[in-house]
Amino acid sequence: MTKRHFLQWTLTALALSAFGPAALAQSYPTKAIRLVVPFPAGGATDLFARSLSQKLGEKLGVSLVVDNKPGAGGTLGSDLVAKGVADGYTLLLATSSTHSIGPNLNPRMPYDAVRDFTPIGQVGNAPSIMLVPNSSPAKTVQEWIDLARKNPGRLNYASSGNGTVVQLTAELFKSQANLFVVHIPYKGTALAIPDLVSGKVDVLFDSLPTGLPHVKDGRLRALGVTSAKRTPLAPGLPAIAEVLPGYESTTWFGLFGPKGLPPEVVQRVNAAANQVLHDPEVIDKLTRLGIEPVGGTPAQFTQMLASESAKWKKIISERKITSD
Known part of the structure; x- marks a missing residue:
């Protein structure tokens, strides 16, 4: 490489470096x-x-x-x-x-x-919402926990399938409350709602948009929300964390x-x-x-x-x- 070519190469490299990530980021975005x-x-x-x-x-x-x-x-x-x-x-x-x-x-x-x-x-x-049938004797999260502890293995929960956030939410609840509750997987929570309404299923942790309407029309009872604190998305409902400190899903x-x-x-x-x-x-x-x-x-x-x-x-x- 001649001295002239080396100088040209160096100037080109310096010019290109001026348009590196930092320089591009300053003008970002352009498209x-x-x-x-x-x-x-x-x-x-x-x-x-x-x-x-x-x-x-x-x-x-x-x-x-x-x-x-x-x-x-x-x-x-x-x-x-x-x-x-x-x-x-x-x-x-x-x-x-x-x-x-x-x-x-x-x-x-x-x-x-x-x-x-x-x-x-x-x-x-x-956040999700904890739903139970209207026929459930539990009116609060604590009452549901007490009911499950008195009846180990006799209560169940529905989910939208194995490995879904609905199942994990329930399993986290079971773990923190030290409960033995049977899992019943469905192909989506919408398919579980009729069984929850009829009392064939004891609890479901559903999303607010799909679960709350059933509460408002009187078909189901809501016990709490799964956020760390109460949420304006469901006014009046307590956070489950108020009973199980640190619970959040x-x-x-x-x-x-x-x-x-x-x-x-x-x-x-x-x-x-x-x-x-x-x-x-x-x-x-x-x-x-x-x-x-x-x-x-x-x-x-x-x-x-x-x-x-x-x-x-x-x-x-x-x-x-x-x-x-």
């Missing part, structure tokens, strides 16, 4: 962003994404395009983002199923929920990018998301979906992810839970 939803259109995660997309796009100054990539319980879409380019133009709206529960149920997943992603921020939390929603996402991009998206989550229109849409807006920093989200993974890993191992 549409794809928000991958690893679940089918019309589901809770998809509706959440569409409730956020327009306002979040406005805050970022570009279009935010929701792209449904369902399959394998959210694994396919999540893996697509994990293996994507870390430039901030392909993001993921993930849930506890894809990043807290799934990896602990299936150690052979194609991605590592920690190493292969960059957490951007938690954006929502969906919710479906969280969060934004991720591939590993190596530039910190400037993470902060830009996180700040925009936090602003959107205070928008009254967005809050109203999420409330109708049974979701509380959360927000917070990437560090807080990372800490929550570690806590959730450890909690479900322990329950899955102790209770020998497997997926269908």
